[in-house]
Amino acid sequence: MAKALARAGVASRRDVERLIEAGRVAINGKVLTTPAVKVAPGDILTVDGNVVSDAEPTRMWRYHKPVGLVTTHKDPHGRPTVFEALAASAPGLPRVISVGRLDLNSEGLLLLTNDGALTRALELPTTGWMRRYRARAHGRTDQAKLD
Numbered sequence: 001m002a003k004a005l006a007r008a009g010v011a012s013r014r015d016v017e018r019l020i021e022a023g024r025v026a027i028n029g030k031v032l033t034t035p036a037v038k039v040a041p042g043d044i045l046t047v048d049g050n051v052v053s054d055a056e057p058t059r060m061w062r063y064h065k066p067v068g069l070v071t072t073h074k075d076p077h078g079r080p081t082v083f084e085a086l087a088a089s090a091p092g093l094p095r096v097i098s099v100g101r102l103d104l105n106s107e108g109l110l111l112l113t114n115d116g117a118l119t120r121a122l123e124l125p126t127t128g129w130m131r132r133y134r135a136r137a138h139g140r141t142d143q144a145k146l147d
Contacts, residue, residue, distance in 0.1 A: 001027065001045075002035040006116060007055040009095040010047055012073065013116070024048050056094060058115040065110045071101035082110065099123060 002016040005025070010016060017035050019025050025032045026046045027039065039045065045052040065071065069082045086093055099111040099122045113119055121127055 001032060001037040001039060004039040005045065005052060008052050009056065009114065010052055019047060056114055058118055059113065061096065061112040063110045063112055065102050065107055067105055067107045070104050071098050071110065079104065
């Protein structure tokens with residue numbers, strides 16, 4: 001259940017589990033008490049009485065993350081996040097997930113998708129995707145300092 005609602009863009013899987021605990025999720029009119037429920041084709045899912053539409057087709061976006069944003073949906077320290085910046089600059093964008101992350105003080109390309117399974121496949125080293133990184137450092141250094 002949590003996976004189906006997350007894929008439909010309702011919330012993250014963990015947040016969906018909290019919604020279920022709070023009694024806010026139903027399948028075919030029956031309020032759920034556990035996320036351990038398989039969703040079959042034709043099942044009607046509701047959150048707070050509102051019918052959840054089917055998942056959107058898988059999509060991917062690229063985003064140039066500037067310095068000063070954290071790559072997380074919720075930052076416990078209250079720092080600005082990539083997803084807050086996206087919500088402000090691209091209203092109507094569905095719930096997206098980053099493929100990987102960049103540090104607060106890093107800038108560069110982030111891939112974003114609406115499909116958690118795709119994110120996982122792209123992030124796992126076992127999938128064998130070639131990754132190339134380019135870094136730039138300012139100042140002078142030598143091997144001893146790097147070591």
